[in-house]
Amino acid sequence: MRSSDGLHSRKHNDEVQFYAFDMLVSDGDDIRKLPLTMRKTNLARLLARRMDGIFLSDFERGxxxxxxxxxxxxxxxxGLVSKLDDRPYRPGRxxxxxxVKNPASPAMLRAKDAFS
Known part of the structure; x- marks a missing residue:
């Protein structure tokens, strides 16, 4: 975010963070048929080279x-998303x-405010 003097505004710096949690295309190839573990490995390799501004979502096994x-x-x-790690990507439910969503998270509270 830029202020009128061209400097970054620090007021909202911590409000938005981007977390990557899956990768569906690699070097132009559709990799949705690969198991989640392989897609996550590809994503980790990609973000290891370009971590500025994008974070790799933690991946807990078990x-x-x-x-x-x-x-x-x-x-x-x-909230949390749980997926079977040996399955291909499927859109939707x-x-x-x-x-599982945390009803008290800042994101959920903002959504409730927006629609009330």
Whole structure:
């Protein structure tokens, strides 16, 4: 964000962060048929060279249970997405993934305010 004097405004610097969590195309090739673990590996390699401004979303292996969700909520995260790591990408809702949202996250509160 630029202010009228051309300098970056620091007021909103921490409000938006970009997190990459999946990669569907690599060097022009459609990689949606690859398992999630391979797509995440490709994404990590790509972002290792270009980390400025984009963060690699953490990828926890194993069961994501109530304790991890509780910690995500305490951190103010929007929620968690769980996917089977050996499956290809499928758009939309899928039996291979579950999204659980934190109702108290800043993103959810802004959405509630916008539609109230």
């Amino acid at each position: 069961e994501i249970g109530p304790e991890l969700f509780r910690h995500a909520c305490l951190m103010g995260l929007e 899928s039996p291979n993934g579950v999204k």
